[in-house]
Amino acid sequence: xxxxxxxxxxxxxxxxxxxxxxxxxxxxxxxxxxxxxxxxxxxxxxxxxxxxxxxxxxxxxxxxxxxxxxxxxxxxxxxxxxxxxxxxxxxxxxxxxxxxxxxxxxxxxxxxxxxxxxxxxxxxxxxxxxxxxxxxxxxxxxxxxxxxxxxxxxxxxxxxxxxxxxxxxxxxxxxxxxxxxxxxxxxxxxxxxxxxxxxxxxxxxxxxxxxxxxxxxxxxxxxxxxxxxxxxxxx
Amino acid sequence: xxxxxxxxxxxxxxxxxxxxxxxxxxxxxxxxxxxxxxxxxxxxxxxxxxxxxxxxxxxxxxxxxxxxxxxxxxxxxxxxxxxxxxxxxxxxxxxxxxxxxxxxxxxxxxxxxxxxxxxxxxxxxxxxxxxxxxxxxxxxxxxxxxxxxxxxxxxxxxxxxxxxxxxxxxxxxxxxxxxxxxxxxxxxxxxxxxxxxxxxxxxxxxxxxxxxxxxxxxxxxxxxxxxxxxxxxxx
Numbered sequence: 001x002x003x004x005x006x007x008x009x010x011x012x013x014x015x016x017x018x019x020x021x022x023x024x025x026x027x028x029x030x031x032x033x034x035x036x037x038x039x040x041x042x043x044x045x046x047x048x049x050x051x052x053x054x055x056x057x058x059x060x061x062x063x064x065x066x067x068x069x070x071x072x073x074x075x076x077x078x079x080x081x082x083x084x085x086x087x088x089x090x091x092x093x094x095x096x097x098x099x100x101x102x103x104x105x106x107x108x109x110x111x112x113x114x115x116x117x118x119x120x121x122x123x124x125x126x127x128x129x130x131x132x133x134x135x136x137x138x139x140x141x142x143x144x145x146x147x148x149x150x151x152x153x154x155x156x157x158x159x160x161x162x163x164x165x166x167x168x169x170x171x172x173x174x175x176x177x178x179x180x181x182x183x184x185x186x187x188x189x190x191x192x193x194x195x196x197x198x199x200x201x202x203x204x205x206x207x208x209x210x211x212x213x214x215x216x217x218x219x220x221x222x223x224x225x226x227x228x229x230x231x232x233x234x235x
Numbered sequence: 236x237x238x239x240x241x242x243x244x245x246x247x248x249x250x251x252x253x254x255x256x257x258x259x260x261x262x263x264x265x266x267x268x269x270x271x272x273x274x275x276x277x278x279x280x281x282x283x284x285x286x287x288x289x290x291x292x293x294x295x296x297x298x299x300x301x302x303x304x305x306x307x308x309x310x311x312x313x314x315x316x317x318x319x320x321x322x323x324x325x326x327x328x329x330x331x332x333x334x335x336x337x338x339x340x341x342x343x344x345x346x347x348x349x350x351x352x353x354x355x356x357x358x359x360x361x362x363x364x365x366x367x368x369x370x371x372x373x374x375x376x377x378x379x380x381x382x383x384x385x386x387x388x389x390x391x392x393x394x395x396x397x398x399x400x401x402x403x404x405x406x407x408x409x410x411x412x413x414x415x416x417x418x419x420x421x422x423x424x425x426x427x428x429x430x431x432x433x434x435x436x437x438x439x440x441x442x443x444x445x446x447x448x449x450x451x452x453x454x455x456x457x458x459x460x461x462x463x464x465x466x467x468x469x470x
Contacts, residue, residue, distance in 0.1 A: 133450045174470055
């Protein structure tokens with residue numbers, strides 16, 4: 001099954017340029033052909049092409065279904081972006097495939113990267129959402145100040161801080177996460193969180209944890225945390 | 236901590252060219268400096284540099300420790316290589332970071348790639364082993380014929396086949412895997428396993444499973460399987 005993405009499909013009935021081009025130029029679809037479209041907000045539509053235009057293909061909605069996230073908890077991943085953005089693109093692709101609700105980039109004392117461009121990352125996420133047949137596009141946020149983030153309100157979510165310096169007492173994430181609970185996972189930069197950041201996070205209710213005995217790269221630890229939540233909630 | 240890799244360190248006391256260059260040129264280490272070296276077979280050595288040579292640095296072993304794999308079970312991952320080898324390099328890096336024992340490439344009926352060059356992949360694995368502070372380099376094998384592989388002997392390991400066609404009854408991997416047991420995980424090509432391959436695998440004792448409700452790419456499913464084994468054994 002191929003999914004197209006048109007956030008405004010309900011109001012406009014038009015596929016955006018990139019999807020129109022893919023539909024008409026690559027897949028050579030024509031008026032009368034049926035297409036599946038998601039709006040990234042939890043709805044999937046069965047549509048029929050009215051006009052196959054490479055820039056603005058128009059469709060008529062035949063039916064719709066709700067396709068909410070299937071994992072039942074809200075997963076927030078906050079990560080200090082790596083110097084090499086390929087690693088972040090990879091992480092976002094995989095996190096969206098496996099399932100995440102909100103991704104936040106953190107500006108940390110030891111971050112090697114203080115700026116991230118979201119355009120390219122959003123494309124990667126949209127592509128992963130389509131490919132993994134999801135109907136909800138996770139939230140992606142601009143770089144956030146670390147202290148502001150750890151002191152903000154996450155409702156009833158449990159909060160964990162992974163990849164923090166080994167001189168601080170850490171628990172095992174897998175043993176600490178209460179199944180079927182909303183969760184916020186913090187992952188630090190290559191240079192690790194600073195002692196002040198660890199203190200601020202702990203003061204904000206974050207529990208320092210490890211993901212096992214291996215020393216994992218930033219993006220590996222982040223995906224391990226997201227995957228572990230899914231695995232534990234499937235058990 | 237920086238680990239160097241010298242498979243023959245015990246017999247030769249010499250760091251290979253790549254590690255010698257890193258040690259002398261990049262890190263500018265000199266005679267008398269201490270280095271940590273792993274042999275990829277489960278031993279880590281504390282050594283002192285005798286001659287800092289950019290091509291064949293010689294060291295003297297001061298002490299050694301055994302560093303076996305810490306996850307306690309043997310994890311075999313057999314995957315049909317993707318057309319895009321970057322995805323396989325990424326998978327091997329992450330699987331080695333998280334922890335795997337044996338990686339086999341499968342030649343499947345619908346494989347888009349029938350040949351893999353192992354040199355580059357071995358470099359990626361060595362780098363991931365060093366980075367994640369492991370002392371054992373996982374086995375990496377040439378492309379194997381699918382039928383030969385699924386009919387071979389895996390001792391007491393439980394055998395699963397992920398990413399197989401949805402028209403075949405599948406169980407949930409997370410519910411089926413008996414904790415703390417050696418495991419073999421098969422992951423199919425982008426085009427999925429052929430019905431004949433699914434039959435052959437089932438005949439060989441492989442249980443068709445899913446890793447959840449998301450449709451995952453080949454490399455994502457493979458890493459999900461490996462991560463799930465670690466998470467379940469940590470619970």
